[in-house]
Amino acid sequence: MSDLLHFLDQIWLARYVILKGLGLTVSISALAIAAGSVLGILVGLSLTYGNILLRSVVRIYTDFVRGTPVLVLVLASFYILSAVGIDLNAFQAGVLALAVFCSSHVGEIVRGALQAIPKGQTEAAKAIGLTFRQTFVSVLWPQALRQMLPTWVNTAAEMVKASTLLSVIGVAELLLRTQEIISRNFMSLQFYFLAGLLYFVINYGIERFGKYVERKTAVPS
Amino acid sequence: MSDCLLEISGLRKFFGPVEVLKGVDFSMREGEVVSIIGSSGSGKTTMLRCINMLEEFQGGTIRLDGETIGYEETASGRKRKSETEIARQRALTGMAFQQFNLFPHMSAVENVMLGLVKVKKMGREEAREIALKWLERVGLAERAGHYPGQLSGGQQQRVAIARAIAMNPKLMLFDEVTSALDPELVGEVLQVIKDLAADGMSMLLVTHEMRFAYEVSSRVIFMNQGVIGEQGDPKVMFNAPQSERLAEFLKTSSFV
Numbered sequence: 001m002s003d004l005l006h007f008l009d010q011i012w013l014a015r016y017v018i019l020k021g022l023g024l025t026v027s028i029s030a031l032a033i034a035a036g037s038v039l040g041i042l043v044g045l046s047l048t049y050g051n052i053l054l055r056s057v058v059r060i061y062t063d064f065v066r067g068t069p070v071l072v073l074v075l076a077s078f079y080i081l082s083a084v085g086i087d088l089n090a091f092q093a094g095v096l097a098l099a100v101f102c103s104s105h106v107g108e109i110v111r112g113a114l115q116a117i118p119k120g121q122t123e124a125a126k127a128i129g130l131t132f133r134q135t136f137v138s139v140l141w142p143q144a145l146r147q148m149l150p151t152w153v154n155t156a157a158e159m160v161k162a163s164t165l166l167s168v169i170g171v172a173e174l175l176l177r178t179q180e181i182i183s184r185n186f187m188s189l190q191f192y193f194l195a196g197l198l199y200f201v202i203n204y205g206i207e208r209f210g211k212y213v214e215r216k217t218a219v220p221s
Numbered sequence: 222m223s224d225c226l227l228e229i230s231g232l233r234k235f236f237g238p239v240e241v242l243k244g245v246d247f248s249m250r251e252g253e254v255v256s257i258i259g260s261s262g263s264g265k266t267t268m269l270r271c272i273n274m275l276e277e278f279q280g281g282t283i284r285l286d287g288e289t290i291g292y293e294e295t296a297s298g299r300k301r302k303s304e305t306e307i308a309r310q311r312a313l314t315g316m317a318f319q320q321f322n323l324f325p326h327m328s329a330v331e332n333v334m335l336g337l338v339k340v341k342k343m344g345r346e347e348a349r350e351i352a353l354k355w356l357e358r359v360g361l362a363e364r365a366g367h368y369p370g371q372l373s374g375g376q377q378q379r380v381a382i383a384r385a386i387a388m389n390p391k392l393m394l395f396d397e398v399t400s401a402l403d404p405e406l407v408g409e410v411l412q413v414i415k416d417l418a419a420d421g422m423s424m425l426l427v428t429h430e431m432r433f434a435y436e437v438s439s440r441v442i443f444m445n446q447g448v449i450g451e452q453g454d455p456k457v458m459f460n461a462p463q464s465e466r467l468a469e470f471l472k473t474s475s476f477v
């Protein structure tokens with residue numbers, strides 16, 4: 001019992017540090033997911049509709065990124081970019097690495113969703129005189145969005161987990177903050193558990209939100 | 222032949238090295254109802270798809286209501302028209318597909334409205350009014366708010382026909398619109414087509430329903446291996462086929 005009180009006491013003492021870490025984790029993830037999704041949509045469109053040259057270039061990009069450990073991307077973004085004169089701080093470099101990682105996954109998701117739509121949809125749209133752009137906006141994209149929502153939510157949750165990797169380049173997100181706290185009070189078991197719980201809560205929230213949107217946008221059948 | 226609605230001459234279409242349409246010549250006048258029959262693989266679907274520019278074709282011309290469809294002759298040869306121009310020309314014909322191809326994320330009325338709003342640039346209210354009128358014509362007024370997933374195959378096909386007709390096309394193309402339906406749903410769709418025919422709609426339809434072709438068509442064309450084998454009044458053709466091929470085909474098809 002007194003152990004628990006002691007733990008709660010320590011949490012209270014460290015509350016600002018924890019909240020700061022949590023805030024940074026959320027910001028990193030949100031930025032990476034947002035930027036990565038926008039970039040990923042462009043990647044997906046290029047893979048689906050680009051000419052052979054664009055497709056090949058983007059294909060190499062996604063395969064390369066997906067074949068590289070995220071930690072390597074994070075380190076490369078931080079150390080290599082500064083070596084070639086692009087000066088990003090740790091936060092920026094980390095978010096960039098995660099966004100790039102995210103974009104390769106979202107790109108595949110978008111491509112998969114668009115290609116899964118039966119060809120008859122495009123043909124029916126053409127047959128009533130819609131241009132490609134109109135077909136895309138009114139017919140293909142709304143269907144693709146619904147189709148990819150669950151996988152996209154998974155990717156978002158993966159990004160939250162991957163944000164912990166930014167601790168190695170000194171970004172004081174939740175994991176690094178947790179380690180800081182532990183180095184002071186030596187309660188590693190308890191505080192790693194707390195960190196784990198907080199990550200779970202974030203991802204559970206993302207998942208619930210995804211389910212909610214899925215329900216809201218479901219097509220009656 | 223300026224009173225022709227549709228005039229196809231020397232139409233040739235290749236899929237890779239395979240010649241699927243080998244010089245099709247065909248014309249029809251406004252208000253005609255022409256059925257295309259023929260065994261599977263003879264090129265019926267491909268011919269309809271060329272008229273609607275869903276397929277490219279390599280030789281010959283298609284003229285619809287005085288316009289040359291899809292390609293233009295330039296000094297440097299035959300050139301595909303711009304995509305905007307092709308999109309506009311596609312709206313001159315309406316097409317109903319074997320698989321309906323309704324947009325699953327839109328209700329019946331939204332399916333019909335889409336082309337009116339996007340292509341005809343109508344306001345939503347006007348478009349809805351017209352869409353509802355056509356849904357009523359195909360007997361689905363009370364299903365206007367339903368989604369394709371909530372409709373039977375026959376109902377979906379009727380919505381698809383309404384969607385095409387609402388665009389006020391010069392010519393309706395039907396490609397085996399009852400082939401994917403359960404037998405008990407075929408009748409309601411054929412009835413809709415009959416009603417449209419009675420209204421004077423020009424139509425070109427591929428069908429395996431020989432009885433229907435016999436009753437509804439002013440003319441039947443028999444496609445055989447990428448060319449028109451025989452054509453004429455269904456009453457004459459079905460009762461006294463000229464060619465061995467057609468006689469053979471009629472024997473194996475459901476016509477009684």
Ligand SMILES: Nc1ncnc2c1ncn2[C@@H]1O[C@H](COP(=O)(O)OP(=O)(O)O)[C@@H](O)[C@H]1O
Nearest residue numbers: 236241259260261262263264265266267268444
């Ligand atoms: N997309 C395609 N690619 C290659 N060959 C095709 C394609 N579509 C149709 N064909 C071929 O063209 C021929 C005519 O097909 P189709 O017009 O569908 O015949 P029908 O509608 O009379 O059954 C067939 O031999 C078919 O295999």
Ligand SMILES: [Mg+2]
Nearest residue numbers: 265266267397
């Ligand atoms: Mg066919």
